[in-house]
Amino acid sequence: MAACWQQVDDFEALLEPFTPAVNARRLPRTLAGDFQGLAERLRPRAEAEGGLLVLSEAMLREVTDADPRAMATLLDDLRRLEALGREPQLNVVTRYPRDERGLGFPVDVYSFHVDRAPVDADTFLCTYAGACSEGLEPSDAERLIDDPTLRAALRAHHGQDDGFEAFLSEGCFDLNYRRRPGAAPFSFGLGHLWRLAVASPGATAPPCIHRAPDEGGQPRLLLIA
Numbered sequence: 001m002a003a004c005w006q007q008v009d010d011f012e013a014l015l016e017p018f019t020p021a022v023n024a025r026r027l028p029r030t031l032a033g034d035f036q037g038l039a040e041r042l043r044p045r046a047e048a049e050g051g052l053l054v055l056s057e058a059m060l061r062e063v064t065d066a067d068p069r070a071m072a073t074l075l076d077d078l079r080r081l082e083a084l085g086r087e088p089q090l091n092v093v094t095r096y097p098r099d100e101r102g103l104g105f106p107v108d109v110y111s112f113h114v115d116r117a118p119v120d121a122d123t124f125l126c127t128y129a130g131a132c133s134e135g136l137e138p139s140d141a142e143r144l145i146d147d148p149t150l151r152a153a154l155r156a157h158h159g160q161d162d163g164f165e166a167f168l169s170e171g172c173f174d175l176n177y178r179r180r181p182g183a184a185p186f187s188f189g190l191g192h193l194w195r196l197a198v199a200s201p202g203a204t205a206p207p208c209i210h211r212a213p214d215e216g217g218q219p220r221l222l223l224i225a
């Protein structure tokens with residue numbers, strides 16, 4: 001059975017172990033508050049940081065005229081994930097670095113990819129403002145290095161010596177995917193809290209394939225843990 005995402009009714013259900021059939025869970029939420037206004041206020045600081053501002057709680061509290069409802073939700077989410085022993089991070093993003101090496105396909109967060117961890121892990125994700133992250137069901141995806149043409153291009157770039165497989169792994173080329181023809185990604189949506197399966201040694205599910213969207217000129221505000 002192909003894995004897919006599952007909607008849950010409460011935070012506890014979000015935490016249930018993944019299975020071969022479920023590699024992502026979504027807790028749907030309709031959040032009140034002006035998150036976009038908050039992201040806009042922080043846009044200049046994100047730009048000054050090269051496009052990505054890691055927003056500490058102290059910096060968040062210093063934002064003048066922030067919508068108190070948005071602020072309360074962000075602090076609540078941080079608390080809830082910290083209570084699990086996680087280290088949640090708020091990010092304001094205007095742009096991520098792009099892979100411009102011209103290796104046949106870009107290996108960056110705008111490309112469909114899975115996250116990898118050396119230990120048992122998962123990823124929490126929420127987009128509060130701006131364009132939403134996207135996911136792709138495994139059955140709709142093909143791994144880029146399984147494409148003979150792309151693999152040959154990487155082989156040519158690397159050279160014929162040993163260590164090609166290590167090169168693919170170290171460069172994260174093995175983590176990137178593309179859509180099968182006709183397949184459509186799904187949007188993570190605004191405000192919903194997601195938990196995604198990650199490629200790790202003890203994983204009980206295929207890792208969840210996802211990507212960052214084109215920002216479309218709007219700053220994004222998101223939570224990652």
Ligand SMILES: [Fe+2]
Nearest residue numbers: 113114115210
């Ligand atoms: Fe990722």
